[in-house]
Amino acid sequence: MSNESHPLSEDMRKVIYDDLAEVHIQTVANGISKQERENVSRYVLQLDKVKTYGELIVFLRQLADAWEAYRGVYEKYKRLGNVIS
Numbered sequence: 001m002s003n004e005s006h007p008l009s010e011d012m013r014k015v016i017y018d019d020l021a022e023v024h025i026q027t028v029a030n031g032i033s034k035q036e037r038e039n040v041s042r043y044v045l046q047l048d049k050v051k052t053y054g055e056l057i058v059f060l061r062q063l064a065d066a067w068e069a070y071r072g073v074y075e076k077y078k079r080l081g082n083v084i085s
Contacts, residue, residue, distance in 0.1 A: 004054030004081075013047065016056070019073045020044050020063075027069045040067055053081055 024044070028037060043063060050056050060074035 004052060004057075006053040008050055008052060008056055013050075016047065016073075016077070017044075019076070020047070020070070023069050023073060027067075032069075036067075053077075057081055 024037075024040060027040070032040075040063075043066070047056075047059065050059050057074075057078055060070070060077055064071040064074035
């Protein structure tokens with residue numbers, strides 16, 4: 001099974017949500033606007049629709065492209081995807 005089709009477990013999803021929440025808290029502390037905060041929150045909730053690791057990488061890349069603060073989360077899971085077999 002390639003890493004792109006590797007199913008995303010609920011445990012992994014919880015870790016990803018924690019990583020995203022940590023960044024979100026940092027952006028709030030740095031003064032992100034209420035509108036941006038709402039936009040990010042709405043987008044992050046779409047993680048529930050992600051079923052595979054490949055979909056996760058696309059999701060995180062789109063998030064990072066829209067909100068640079070999330071680039072580190074995308075890069076972390078992109079690197080991790082290179083070691084999943």
